[in-house]
Structure formats: structure tokens, C-alpha cells
Amino acid sequence: MPNETEVVAEETVANSEETLTVTDNRTGKSYELPIVDDTIRAMDLRQIKVREEDFGMMAFDPAFTNTAACRSSITYIDGEAGILEHRGIPIEQLCEHSTFLEVAYLLVYGELPTRPQLEDWTFDITTHTFVHEDIKQFLKGFRYDAHPMGMLLATVGALSTFYPGSKNTGDQIERYLATIRLLAKVPTLAAFSYRHNMGLPYVYPDNDLSYSENFLSMLFKMTEVKYEPDPRLARALDVLFILHADHEQNCSTSAVRDVGSSDVDPYSAVAAGVAALYGPLHGGANEAVLKMLRRIGSVEEIPAFLESVKNREEKLMGFGHRVYKNYDPRAKIIKSHADGVFEATEYNPLVEIATELEKRALDDEFFTSRKLYPNVDFYSGIIYEALKIPPEMFTVIFAIPRTAGWLAQWMEMSDDPDKKISRPRQIYCGRRNEDYVPLGEREGPDTIEGPPATRPS
């Protein structure tokens, strides 16, 4: 005779193919959970309880490795196949035919702009590149050697105080203004941070130049009346901007969505993205690549370095990706632009070390068996190095184009009918019902020993 569970399960299969039947072996009860888009709703697990008074079952997914946190129509990635598309258009086509500002429009509006739309968009962004003079005062308050990413983080957040109207997050005009301002001013703030760090005077934006040309001008202009960037460098930078414009629900984008879900203004939400990008496992990877290359020091030292990676004493920075498990398509595209940059710039020994390191790692079973291939940051780091941009600036430059993605994702999140303030759950592992012990009655050592007890038991 079949037991109760088997009967329910059989009926379920007969009734619906778009459901998942879950049997709780603690109780023998079965539950039919709807499947939509190959997912189940985590909230549907809540009904699974042993006792009526129980909280109900949750999904445990630290780092969200298998949890969809939103519906999105902005960026499609197939990590196994090495596909990246924005609004359905392959990244290869965008890099070949488009410009960063056009891609930014595509991300934000969902369609490629018509010619007049692109002209207006470009005009609006180009004419909002100046920052309030008080921002310069604010920047001056930083130490001479302040990390430019820390400066960018602070100044992007500070923009919210200059534009209090942006708190009306549902107002379409305010949204447009914030979008234009952020896309226009982040390069200026980035370049000012660099010049501060170098002890050089700030260079004001040049509105005759394209987006990437203007950025190069703000970085490198010295006494010349007009800065004229090498077109190969400006194009390579524009392609790097396109490649970094969005990458679906990565750490910084999730940070923007999470923080933005509280309905805070977009400057503050984007500042959260900048903070997340600062970390060496995310945007800081290309900076870490250069530090690694410097540590290696010469081509002869590469085998010893790779041995230390295999012994887990080191990480091969710029290799591996959480999503791309075959090849990062962005790496393929930028590799083809790297040669042009190396031609247009002076010989750099680190470029040689990087090229040899890549070759050897791709020939090594340790890396191939783990599907560890160069990611976009491996090449972007070397390109920036060839441009003589210091490593501290790499993540700052990553933040410029990613601002477009953050804004597109922030708007999509804000308009999502499923939107609620982000509030994950936890599995509480700590002590309960402890009594407070008065100070004089406590026992233990006199000195603070070791790190705080952070690990859950």
C-alpha cells in the first residue's frame, strides 16, 4: 500500500508539470510549489513546518550563488557559453559599432537611441561634466596620498547633498537629471581624485572632446592649450567603458539595488556600488593584477610564482570568474585592443610578464581543469599600466562606465512591482537567554586576546 506522501506526489505529477513536489521527511508531508521561470519562490518554502508555531523553512544561500534576487531585462550572461548581451545585443557588436554613451542610453532606456535622441543625450551629458566648486574644496580635505577610490566613494555620496531633489526617486525629471549628472560627473570626480593624488592641478572638462577623450584630457593634460589624445588610446578606453558598463547582478550592482531598495537617492545608492567595487575580489582585481605582476618582477620568476599559486600561497589575480566558467567574452575583445595600446605607448616590462604569465597559466592543467581563464581585469590592468595610469586608479576607471549599469539597474529595481526593501534572513547560531553578569563578577583574562568571536558556531 502506498503511503500518504507517495499518493500526494503521484497526484501532483498528474496534475501539473509546472510544480515541484517537496516531501518533508520529518513529517512525511508533501508540498507542491509552483515553478515559474525554472525557479521556486523562497517564500513558498515558509509553509514547510514541523510544528504549527515554527517559523517555517528558509533557503540558505550565503553569497547568493543560486538565488535570483530580481527579474531583469538589462543584461544577459551565459557563463558556460561565454555570452554577454545588453538588452539582447551581443557585447561583440556593441564594441565594434557603438560608443560608450550610446550603450549607456541602451542600458538606461532599453533601446538604441535614434540619431536625435543620441544627440540630445550626448549634449546633456557633455554639458553636465563640471562639478560644483565646493566639491573641489571637499577633495582638498583628503590627505595627499588618499586612495582615489576612497575619494570617489565620498564625493559620489556627497553629490546627493548638492541635489536634494533627487530624493524624489519616483520623479521622472529628477531621475533623468541624476542619470545625466552621474554619467557626466563621475569621470570628472575620478580625474580630480587622480590629480589630487599626483599633486597636480585639476583639469576642467573639455566639452569639445568625446567622453573618453575628455577623460584622458582631465587625467593627462599639462601645459598644452588643447589636449589631443591618441585615437587608438581613446578608442581602447571607450571599448573598455563599453565592456564594463553592466554585468547583471554582481556584488556592486546588488549593493546598489539593496541600498536603493530603501528609496534612498540615486547618488547614495551609486556610492554603495562604488564601495562594493572597491574590494579586491570585484573591481579591485585589476589593481591586484598589477601589484601581483610587480611582485613577480621578471619573466624568470613566473614558474616559482605559479607554484606558489598551486600551493595556495598566492592567487592568480585576473584569472577566474564566478559566472564565466569557460572564457570571459570581455577579455577576448579587449585583448584585441591591447596590442594597439602597446603600439601607441612605450615598452613596459610588466606587459611582457603578463603575456608570459597568461601563456603559461593557459598551458597548465591546474588552471585549465578548474576552468580558470583570464577575466577582463587581467587585460584592463595591463592596458592602464601601459597608459601609465597608477594601479590605484584602475577601480576608479571601472566605476565610470559601471555607473551606467548601476543606474539602469537602480531604475529597474525602483519600478519593479515586486520591489520591497531588501531584508535577508539569518540562521541564528548564537547563545540564547544568557543572564547579564555585572562587571565585578565576570571572570576571564585581563587582556583582549585574539580576534573578536566572529565565526558562527
Ligand code: CMC
Ligand atoms: N587563482 C588560483 N586559484 C583560483 C583562482 C585564482 N584566481 N580563482 C579560483 N581558484 C580556484 C579555487 O581555489 C578553487 O580551487 P579548488 O576547487 O581546488 O578549491 C577553484 O579555483 C574554484 O574557485 P572558486 O573560489 O569556487 O571560484 P569562485 O567562483 O568562488 O571565485 C573569483 C571567483 C573571481 C572570486 C575567483 O576566481 C578569484 O578570486 N579570482 C581572482 C580575483 C579576480 O580576478 N576577480 C575579478 C573577477 S572579474 C571582475 C568582475 O566581473 O567583477
